[in-house]
Amino acid sequence: MTARVVVVGSSNTDMVVPVPHIPGVGETVLGGDLIIAPGGKGANQAVAAARLGAEVVFIGAVGSDDFGQKAIKGLNADGIDTSYVKIVDGTPSGVALIMVDPSGNNSIAVSPGANSRLFPEDIELSSKALQNARILLTQLEVPLDTVATALEFGKKMDCVTMLNPAPAPATGLPSDIISHVDVITPNEVEARALVGRDMPPEDLAKALLDLGVKIVILTLGERGALVAQQAKLEAVEPFAVNPVDTTAAGDAFSGALAVAIAEGLELIDAVRFANAAAALSVTKMGAQPSMPTRAELETFLSRHQISG
16 A cells, blocks of 8 residues: 655754763853754654655745755655745745764754744645645644644545644643644653643553544653553554664654554554664664665564564
């Protein structure tokens, strides 16, 4: 089954500096050479899905600057349809400033730029893209009302709607977003922000189900993932790797999960597929450069099965 995925979300240019440790307030550290690479949660997830074999349409916004032109060129190089990408004159493209320590941990500041100019009416103009899609994949680096409109259109078009709630809003998610989400994929920090309190992962997942989401997949980093449906809770084991850069691991997970669900895999198998993609992504520097190909992922899974 061909995976047809529409991604609505952000496109950024990432500026990455390797550092000996993440600096504290007022601290300056000397880092390694600057790495400039394409990023943005939406674009990252689109690239992740495309490299794993999906037919992908990306709906987003970039500036008319060099960063925007390079972002579109990069997406096209991965076979992604960018005909619905809005080019905003007079507004810079999104940029992310990223520091990465030797353990792969990172600290990120994002300047949204043109991403903040993706409006609900842009989704309405792009609704044709959803007609043949199996999955609609969204995140929260574009305006919330735009995400809500996209999810509403996705449900009308009978797509499976997925939300990676990052960055999670401090005030939680509006009901017009929650009511149209089939699958939500937060990490623990995001889940705590959405439910408004700290609790064990199992309780966080159940609290999100109580909000009205059909399926909660709580990503736990090196501890794997927790899959929650009504009356059912199941852990999915992680893959052990040596991390180099954890930037965009969640994006690799979400993009891979979208592909696996679109291809008809059972949910637990789909999450295992996504865990493998995330594990592979942290073994390379950068966001989009770290997204694995289908061949790389299948080789990784095959080796794991043999060794296990």
